[in-house]
Amino acid sequence: MPAPPAGTVELPRRPLDVFRWVFGAGAVVLILWSLLRIDIKWSRLWDAPSDLWTIGTLMFGRMESGDIGKLSGAMWESIAIAWLGTIIAAVFAIPLSFLAAENLVGRPVAWVTRQVFNILRAVPEVILALAFIPLFGLTPMAGVMAIGVGSIGTLGKLFYEIHEGIKTGPLEAADAVGASRLQRMRWGVIPQVTPEMTSFLLYRFEVNIRASAVLGLVGAGGIGSDISQALLFKDWGTAGLGLIIVVVGTIIVDTISGAVRRRIVSGRQSATTTTEPELAITGGVLG
């Protein structure tokens, strides 16, 4: 075997990764197909930035301070919808979540309960809102019901994952002193899971505020209704102010709720070292 010429090193051949090539080719084909077949006039895209700029200047240039009171009231309504929806969801999710934890009940029961959660989780909240609007009218109650039903699945899933992570020591102790099933739950499980469950409940409340602001866009009450009305009637100033109030209101509630959550999880001492669940941007609409 001839020695390689001085100065160069023969690099090993990169192995061919079939999976990567197939994956890449598939993605390219899918993108090209979408690009060519989608019903979009691409020439419109060139106008989009200037359209957006025009709307932006109209929205944030013509805000009237007289709207602040009305829009803050609507934001409060969104917060109220989110809170009540979260409470309703908790009332159903807490008992069901114990039935979904494999370490507390038998496997078949847990499996069935989980499927219920999965189905509820699959339905977007906006679709639920559409379904509740004919029943409750264009009222905040439609939003409360949509958030309530929509959060059962996600809360239930978060909760049973907490139950499955509990320490077995207290359960064994409860069994050893001859506790009944109910006493075993009361003293072996509940004290272990309560802080984390409360924290997740608050987290879900924060997600639901975003969701309830959005549900208004289809008519389920709250500030979203005001924004969508304003956009429809080209009342740009009100829409712009509404957007700002949504962002500010969300940040205020997040800050308060976040502080309470950290205090619950970490106790009185350090409020900085805990890992908190990252607030999913998608949580609202997509659960």
Add this chain to the structure above:
Amino acid sequence: MTHLDTVVPDAPTLPRKPRPALFTIATIAAAIALTIVTARSVDFSFGEIIGNLSRKNSVVEGLLNPDWGQIWSRRSRSAFIETLQLAVLGTATGATLALPLALWTTTFGNPNRWIRTVVRSFNNVNRAIPDLLWASLFVASVGIGALSGLLALFFFSLAVTTKLTSDTLDGIDMGPIEAANAAGASLPKMLRTAVVPQILPAYASFVLYNFELNLRASAVLGLVGAGGIGLRIEFFRGRGDWEALWGLVFMFFIVVFVVERLSVTLRRRLV
């Protein structure tokens, strides 16, 4: 020798039960107060809920006999294909741009502190705006149609993938970066050889996850006029044809389920 049976142990004195913490009491009281106040402000009543749900209504009847024929309807199928295309293009554009944007938020990828702050603030604001709100804004400014949906999904994907990728970037191994810098690599070369290979599998999996989210999101975008299957849902809602509407929604679940299974399998393979 002591007789065990004569020794009667004293009943152990139980420690006093600690009083519940002030914080706990305050939290519970606040929660109850908030529930009462919010219930007043939305006119909450159990009677109304029970009354409205038990009344005979077309929504629940439609749910109980959905029109499965929607699966074969040509117009529903083309609305579906549009949803799929929107999800693909939204992911391809938004998630691709998310990689440089995420790199620009890091200290090693962007030495300029001011640009870093600007990019980070942009990401934070973008993340605060939900997808449906983006869609409403674009429908108002650009007009009704798939283009508004695509733009909304673009910003939504940008937000999701940038966030997930920059979290991953926070935890990478700095060794390769130091090595590349020591060897005199330029910034793009350093990123290409020392950073991107470390996050590529995670990034690819985020892109797929983002695609799943987009598929679900693109279904509701149409409700505000931004194209896809939502327009069709809105159409059936306007006609009060709940059988067809639920049929369409179920069909959507099936597609989402299949795509998610595929995507989850691919993601496992990647990471």
